[in-house]
Amino acid sequence: MSNSIKNTNLEDTTICQVGIIVRDIERSMEAFCRVFGLPRPEVIEMPGYERVKTTYRGGPSEATAKLAFFDMGQVQLELIEPDGKPSVWQEFLDEHGEGVHHLGFQVADTGRVVEFLAGEGIGVAQQGLYGDLSGQYTYMDSAAALGVVVELLESFGG
Amino acid sequence: MSNSIKNTNLEDTTICQVGIIVRDIERSMEAFCRVFGLPRPEVIEMPGYERVKTTYRGGPSEATAKLAFFDMGQVQLELIEPDGKPSVWQEFLDEHGEGVHHLGFQVADTGRVVEFLAGEGIGVAQQGLYGDLSGQYTYMDSAAALGVVVELLESFGG
Numbered sequence: 001m002s003n004s005i006k007n008t009n010l011e012d013t014t015i016c017q018v019g020i021i022v023r024d025i026e027r028s029m030e031a032f033c034r035v036f037g038l039p040r041p042e043v044i045e046m047p048g049y050e051r052v053k054t055t056y057r058g059g060p061s062e063a064t065a066k067l068a069f070f071d072m073g074q075v076q077l078e079l080i081e082p083d084g085k086p087s088v089w090q091e092f093l094d095e096h097g098e099g100v101h102h103l104g105f106q107v108a109d110t111g112r113v114v115e116f117l118a119g120e121g122i123g124v125a126q127q128g129l130y131g132d133l134s135g136q137y138t139y140m141d142s143a144a145a146l147g148v149v150v151e152l153l154e155s156f157g158g
Numbered sequence: 159m160s161n162s163i164k165n166t167n168l169e170d171t172t173i174c175q176v177g178i179i180v181r182d183i184e185r186s187m188e189a190f191c192r193v194f195g196l197p198r199p200e201v202i203e204m205p206g207y208e209r210v211k212t213t214y215r216g217g218p219s220e221a222t223a224k225l226a227f228f229d230m231g232q233v234q235l236e237l238i239e240p241d242g243k244p245s246v247w248q249e250f251l252d253e254h255g256e257g258v259h260h261l262g263f264q265v266a267d268t269g270r271v272v273e274f275l276a277g278e279g280i281g282v283a284q285q286g287l288y289g290d291l292s293g294q295y296t297y298m299d300s301a302a303a304l305g306v307v308v309e310l311l312e313s314f315g316g
Contacts, residue, residue, distance in 0.1 A: 009195040014231030018176065018261065020305045031303045034278060037167035073172030074232035079305075098305035100258030103176065120193060145189045147178045147237075147256035 009116055010105050010152075017076045017104025019151065021092050025066045025081035028098075032070060032079070041068045047131050054128035056087055061126070063087035076104075088126040088139050088149065102139060102149040110138050110154045117142070117150075125149070167274055168263050168310075175234045175262025177309065179250050183224045183239035186256075190228060190237070199226045205289050212286035214245055219284070221245035234262075246284040246297050246307065260297060260307035268296050268312045275300070275308075283307070 022028040025043055033040050046052065046064040054061045063085035070077040080101065082089035092101045107113050114124060117140055125141040135155040142150045180186040183201055191198050204210065204222040212219045221243035228235040238259065240247035250259045265271050272282055275298055283299040293313040300308045 009193060012231075013194045013196060015176065015233040015235070016231075018173065018258075022305050028305060031278075035167060035275065035280070035300070035304065035308070036171045038171060070171075073170075073174070075173040077173070096254050096257065098301075099254065100176075100261075100306050103258075117193065120189075122193070142193070143256075146193065147180050147186060148258050150193070 010113060011108050012106050014105070015075060015103050016106055017078055017102075017151065017153065018100060019078040019080055019102040019104065019149075020099065021080050021082065021089055021096075021101045022098050023081065023093065025068055025079050028079050028081075029068050032077070036070070036072070038070050038072075041070060043068050044131065051133075052129040052131060054087075054126065056126045061085065061087060063090065065089055078104075092149075100148065102151040104137075104151040104153050107152045107154050110136060110152050113152055114138065114140075121145070122150075168271060169266050170264050172263070173233060173261050174264055175236055175260075175309065175311065176258060177236040177238055177260040177262065177307075178257065179238050179240065179247055179254075179259045180256050181239065181251065183226055183237050186237050186239075187226050190235070194228070194230070196228050196230075199228060201226050202289065209291075210287040210289060212245075212284065214284045219243065219245060221248065223247055236262075250307075258306065260309040262295075262309040262311050265310045265312050268294060268310050271310055272296065272298075279303070280308075 044067045048064055049060050049062050064083050066081040068079045080089050082093055123141045124138055126139040129136050138152040140150045202225045206222055207218050207220050222241050224239040226237045238247050240251055280303060281299045282296055284297040287294050296310040298308045
């Protein structure tokens with residue numbers, strides 16, 4: 001057995017997103033705007049299964065969420081208010097309360113990275129298309145191994 | 159009352175550090191190295207009160223931690239294994255288990271930012287010097303307002 005480290009496990013180890021689960025996105029947005037002096041972002045209502053094909057733990061899911069994004073340097077901070085239906089977001093809120101749910105990484109080939117992580121015992125927890133269908137996100141079940149969910153973000157068309 | 163947003167609340171809204179509390183830093187480091195293909199960092203044992211003058215919720219604290227740092231683009235990922243003594247780290251582990259504890263921001267003047275945040279109802283939870291005495295960190299009690307602890311990082315001498 002070799003202990004050598006591959007450099008190609010994820011294509012890019014730059015953290016590009018931090019996702020925080022909140023109970024009330026309007027209240028949390030207001031607090032972030034005040035504390036960080038940032039402009040108020042738009043709240044985006046994620047579409048349902050028919051458009052973004054959300055799968056949660058292997059099955060189709062009607063779960064949606066309200067989202068808001070702040071640019072904080074290289075990192076995009078995402079606030080997520082789950083809608084109460086079963087999802088990784090609602091799971092986290094029920095188990096931990098509000099807090100940082102995931103770290104996001106850009107990938108060019110989700111399938112390859114998912115296959116690599118499966119070999120490390122880390123499966124897919126939830127997957128879906130972006131609301132504008134320009135890409136897809138994949139939440140990996142990495143909290144037990146890494147203390148945090150890894151999100152793979154793939155933009156279609158490069 | 160004005161709703162205008164100040165741009166000087168924190169001097170820099172660039173997230174420069176993500177801190178994850180773990181139970182076993184050797185096990186977590188190994189998992190991060192494997193998943194991200196990163197070289198194994200050194201484990202740093204934080205010194206005690208006599209050197210770094212840790213204060214926790216207003217009083218001196220002998221709490222220490224084992225630390226390890228990974229560079230992941232602009233963001234430094236910090237793993238923290240608390241030592242069981244009362245600290246913000248141990249608080250988090252006891253209440254939430256492993257997970258993302260804080261987002262770190264560089265500041266030039268900790269006192270000014272602490273004063274601003276006090277006006278927002280956010281107090282200091284823990285403070286101390288860096289192990290090499292080159293700066294100081296301050297954990298703000300911001301989890302109720304923001305869903306995450308904000309850490310102020312000040313390097314002495316600019």
